[in-house]
Amino acid sequence: MPEHSPEPIPSADAAAIPVSAEGRDGYQVRLDIFEGPLDLLLFLIRKKKIDIHDIPIAAITRDYLDYLGRKDEINLDREAEFLFIAALLIYIKSQMLLPRETDLAEQDDPRQVLVNRLLEYQKIKAACSILREKEEDQILQWKRTFLPPLPGESELDFTEVSLFDLAESFFLMMKRRAAEDTRIIKGRDVSYEEKLKELLGLLRDGQVLDFLAYFATQESLEEALVSFFCLLELVKSRQAVAVQDELFQTIRVWLRKDARRAGHHE
Amino acid sequence: MSSDLKGIIEALVFISQEPLTIDRIKTVLEGAPGDEVQAAVDELLQDYASSGRGIQVVRAGGGYLLSTRPDHDRWVRRLLQIERKNRLTSASLETLSAIAYHQPVTQAEVSAIRGVDSTYTLKTLLEKKLIKIVGRKKAPGNPLVYRTSERFLQYFGLNSLDELPSEEEIGKILQEEKSS
Numbered sequence: 038m039p040e041h042s043p044e045p046i047p048s049a050d051a052a053a054i055p056v057s058a059e060g061r062d063g064y065q066v067r068l069d070i071f072e073g074p075l076d077l078l079l080f081l082i083r084k085k086k087i088d089i090h091d092i093p094i095a096a097i098t099r100d101y102l103d104y105l106g107r108k109d110e111i112n113l114d115r116e117a118e119f120l121f122i123a124a125l126l127i128y129i130k131s132q133m134l135l136p137r138e139t140d141l142a143e144q145d146d147p148r149q150v151l152v153n154r155l156l157e158y159q160k161i162k163a164a165c166s167i168l169r170e171k172e173e174d175q176i177l178q179w180k181r182t183f184l185p186p187l188p189g190e191s192e193l194d195f196t197e198v199s200l201f202d203l204a205e206s207f208f209l210m211m212k213r214r215a216a217e218d219t220r221i222i223k224g225r226d227v228s229y230e231e232k233l234k235e236l237l238g239l240l241r242d243g244q245v246l247d248f249l250a251y252f253a254t255q256e257s258l259e260e261a262l263v264s265f266f267c268l269l270e271l272v273k274s275r276q277a278v279a280v281q282d283e284l285f286q287t288i289r290v291w292l293r294k295d296a297r298r299a300g301h302h303e
Numbered sequence: 304m305s306s307d308l309k310g311i312i313e314a315l316v317f318i319s320q321e322p323l324t325i326d327r328i329k330t331v332l333e334g335a336p337g338d339e340v341q342a343a344v345d346e347l348l349q350d351y352a353s354s355g356r357g358i359q360v361v362r363a364g365g366g367y368l369l370s371t372r373p374d375h376d377r378w379v380r381r382l383l384q385i386e387r388k389n390r391l392t393s394a395s396l397e398t399l400s401a402i403a404y405h406q407p408v409t410q411a412e413v414s415a416i417r418g419v420d421s422t423y424t425l426k427t428l429l430e431k432k433l434i435k436i437v438g439r440k441k442a443p444g445n446p447l448v449y450r451t452s453e454r455f456l457q458y459f460g461l462n463s464l465d466e467l468p469s470e471e472e473i474g475k476i477l478q479e480e481k482s483s
Contacts, residue, residue: 072393072394072397072417072419073417073418073419074418074419075417075418075419076418083480083481115419118418118419118420121418122418154415154416154418157416158416158417158418159477160404160473160477161397161400161401161404161416161417162397162400163468163473163476163477163480164400164403164404164467164468164473165393165396165397165400166476167468167472167473167476168396168399168400168459168468169390169396171459171460171461172390172391172396172458172459173390174373174460175363175458175459175460176376176388176390177373177376178359178361178370178371178372178373178376178460179370179371179376179379180320180368180369180370181320181369275438275439
């Protein structure tokens, strides 16, 4: 049973706006049924059969604030969003009250920003109802989802690894290397620029690099370190994508399409 | 091979979990002429449509996949012991819709369109793989940029973003809402 609270008695100003039959019956609308402030605003506009392009700001603000006052619990995050739009409404009203020397051109209407947002939001909402129908259709058709996905379909459906994942794998690789009983006799200076060039060369033409294997080919710890820094740099500058299917597995690296096209930029 | 082209394609669609694209089929079949492949696929679709089977070949997400017929939903659910399949929450749906029409978008842009902070919803959608991160915007703070994924298309039975509800369809809905 919905609790009834009568509609507020319309003031002289609000009385100019026709109250829909729904409205006169009076029913409690809880704030949490609205997706957000724009949803509430659209509801009020529709309820009063107001033309969205010519919103009586004072009246709609009053209604809006009235709904805010009916909430029975306080959720600060949500509250802030609703209050933001309330502040916007009041700001628009104040703009409209300011005396002006010339008549307002259409696009100078202070309400325009709000109207545009409402129109866009309204469109999104309408699309939602169509998508919801499609969802209902699709949900009845069961597909097989328990097999592993096909490999190599598209690069963007992979979860890209974060720099932290990369670092973790790096330490793992370091450990593996440390476990190998190798002795390095000759030292060689490895320059970052050269290594980067080498890496880019390997990655050109859409090549996919197995980083663990690449790492294993590095002669010295220093060289390995530098190559890892290069990889980090490439990922950071968004030239390369690094993908790891599972933790502790190898990292596959390839150049992003736009980086491939643009070539190597310094 | 061409005599059994239809059968081969059926096998491929059967084993594929993601929508199997014509291109993918062609790659697998190595050099089978494109029109023959398409013809075989069409024939396969017809076979399934006309033979009163419990499964069907559907076109979604830009490819082909097998699914059960809608009429058999309750039996499938009984087998799997699923009371009711979860729908997207209205917040999720609204966020998806905003992303679909405005992509590529950042979290801040989505939140502005909805008038509601969408950080959490974006996270859920990412987990469901209905959206994906495609990069960062060259703007203060380098915010992440989102797009809808292939799975999004498949989820709603769309083949491409062109099949999203059109201006006319949306206009019709708005008209209905106005008059109701």
